[in-house]
Amino acid sequence: xxxxxxxxxxxxxxxxxxxxxxxxxxxxxxxxxxxxxxxxxxxxxxxxxxxxxxxxxxxxxxxxxxxxxxxxxxxxxxxxxxxxxxxxxxxxxxxxxxxxxxxxxxxxxxxxxxxxxxxxxxxxxxxxxxxxxxxxxxxxxxxxxxxxxxxxxxxxxxxxxxxxxxxxxxxxxxxxxxxxxxxxxxxxxxxxxxxxxxxxxx
Ligand SMILES: Cc1cc2nc3c(=O)[nH]c(=O)nc-3n(C[C@H](O)[C@H](O)[C@H](O)COP(=O)(O)O)c2cc1C
Numbered sequence: 001x002x003x004x005x006x007x008x009x010x011x012x013x014x015x016x017x018x019x020x021x022x023x024x025x026x027x028x029x030x031x032x033x034x035x036x037x038x039x040x041x042x043x044x045x046x047x048x049x050x051x052x053x054x055x056x057x058x059x060x061x062x063x064x065x066x067x068x069x070x071x072x073x074x075x076x077x078x079x080x081x082x083x084x085x086x087x088x089x090x091x092x093x094x095x096x097x098x099x100x101x102x103x104x105x106x107x108x109x110x111x112x113x114x115x116x117x118x119x120x121x122x123x124x125x126x127x128x129x130x131x132x133x134x135x136x137x138x139x140x141x142x143x144x145x146x147x148x149x150x151x152x153x154x155x156x157x158x159x160x161x162x163x164x165x166x167x168x169x170x171x172x173x174x175x176x177x178x179x180x181x182x183x184x185x186x187x188x189x190x191x192x193x194x195x196x197x198x199x200x201x202x
Contacts, residue, residue: 003199005186005197005198005199007197009199010174010186010197010199011174011176011186013195013197014195015172015174015186015188015195015197016058016061016169016172018174019087019096019098019172019174020058022087022089022092022094022096022174023035023055023087025092026089026091026092029091029092031089031090031091031092034089035054035055035056036052036053036054036055036087037052037053037054037055037085037086037087038050038051038052038085038086039051039052039053039065039073039083039084039085040083040084040085041072041073041076041077041080041083041102042076042080042082043076043079043080044079044080049072049073049076051073053065053067054066055087056113056164059109059166060166061168061169062103062166062167062168062169063085063098063166063167063169064105064164064165064166065164065165065167066110066113066162066163066164066165067130067162067163067165068125068128068129068130068131068161068162069104069160069161069162069163070129070130070131070132070161071130071131072131073131074130074161077102077165081101081102081103082099082100082101082102083099083100083101083102083167084097084098084099085097085098085099085167093176093177094174094175094176094177095173095175096172096173096174096175097171097172097173097175098167098169098171098172098173099169099170099171100167100168100169100170100171101167101168101170102165102166102167102168103165103166103168104163104164104165104166105163105164105165105166107163109163109164110158110162110163110164111158113163113164114158114162114163115158119156122156122158123144123147123148123151123156124144125158125159125162126147126150126151126156126159127140127143127144127146127147128140128143169190170189170190171187171188171189171190172187172188172195173185173186173187173188173200174186174188178202181202182202183202184199184202185199185200185201185202186198186199186200187199187200
């Protein structure tokens, strides 16, 4: 039997709530890129890839991010919907890791998010076939000019290939730096509506 972890020792019962507090603290302290995290996906054969994306809030227990569904990450997730992510705020000496299933948000949610973006970003979503080879910077700029002309004088609709993703974590680790590399690590595993927690050796 593994040793039982006293909840009193942990930063709290709800790891998503604690994550949100830490993320807010990083933003309020003006730390660089407080909402950037590394997102790892993998092919069905288990070959991983990782990149930085931006955190766009939590909805119904899921982390939100936005991307091109036809990008490399989008295609990997379509075949293998499991992902892992890591936030690190060096000035807070804290790390948060999560793992879980990723799903596309509803078209309505993606539309609402897209509508709030500035027009140049909306045009960019049309102009960039993210992760595909592009001949030159000039070719990318020419594509942007083409879509600018196409939508001139009217709203820019959301392209089908662009939208919100939800990562629903079933495992969250809260990591706090400790003295002499004896860090505190709390691994929370989803257990129905609650979370089970274990302290891990650093
Ligand atoms: C600070 C930072 C924030 C980024 N935010 C996003 C993002 O929110 N969504 C996104 O698709 N790409 C974002 N990118 C670009 C990705 O890192 C990556 O280049 C892109 O998504 C293509 O990745 P892929 O080919 O693995 O799909 C960001 C990059 C940086 C450095």
